[in-house]
Amino acid sequence: MPDPTCPCGTKLPFGACCKPYLDGAAxxxxxxxxxxxxxxxxxxxxxxxxxxxxxxSTVPTFEGETPGTWAALTIVxxxxxxxxxIAKLIVGDQLALLHEVSDFEKVDGRWVYRAGTFKGSDAPPxxxxxxxxxxxxxxxxxxRCHFER
Numbered sequence: 001m002p003d004p005t006c007p008c009g010t011k012l013p014f015g016a017c018c019k020p021y022l023d024g025a026a027x028x029x030x031x032x033x034x035x036x037x038x039x040x041x042x043x044x045x046x047x048x049x050x051x052x053x054x055x056x057s058t059v060p061t062f063e064g065e066t067p068g069t070w071a072a073l074t075i076v077x078x079x080x081x082x083x084x085x086i087a088k089l090i091v092g093d094q095l096a097l098l099h100e101v102s103d104f105e106k107v108d109g110r111w112v113y114r115a116g117t118f119k120g121s122d123a124p125p126x127x128x129x130x131x132x133x134x135x136x137x138x139x140x141x142x143x144r145c146h147f148e149r
Contacts, residue, residue: 006019006036006040007073009072009073021049033111034053035085038050041053045066050062055115069090069091072137074087082103084101090128091125130142
């Protein structure tokens with residue numbers, strides 16, 4: 001079975017991209033790599049990895065699951081200790097965008113997520129038509145890709 005494409009947006013196989021970070025075999029060398037691996041952890045429900053890569057002073061308690069399906073990640077800008085990104089979340093037949101500038105810090109020699117500032121978070125989710133292209137970028141129509149009945 002071929003290695004699936006990593007959900008973080010690099011178009012690399014999962015095994016050659018975020019898997020070593022999620023498995024604990026490697027540490028992210030930059031905030032952008034950590035951001036991508038954390039997004040992948042969200043897509044997989046890997047809350048242990050998220051906790052492990054969260055700053056000890058800001059780590060939340062995870063309760064339950066994400067209310068939808070993470071569909072795509074776009075890195076807008078990365079540099080220094082910040083990463084600006086837009087993540088797409090499909091909830092039913094609606095598309096929500098999470099636009100955030102995340103702050104990272106090195107603790108004991110490894111990068112961790114400290115906190116984030118939302119940008120444009122007041123935009124309401126938009127309805128996705130069944131025949132519209134799926135927001136994940138697969139090229140399939142929404143009804144055949146991520147629509148959940």
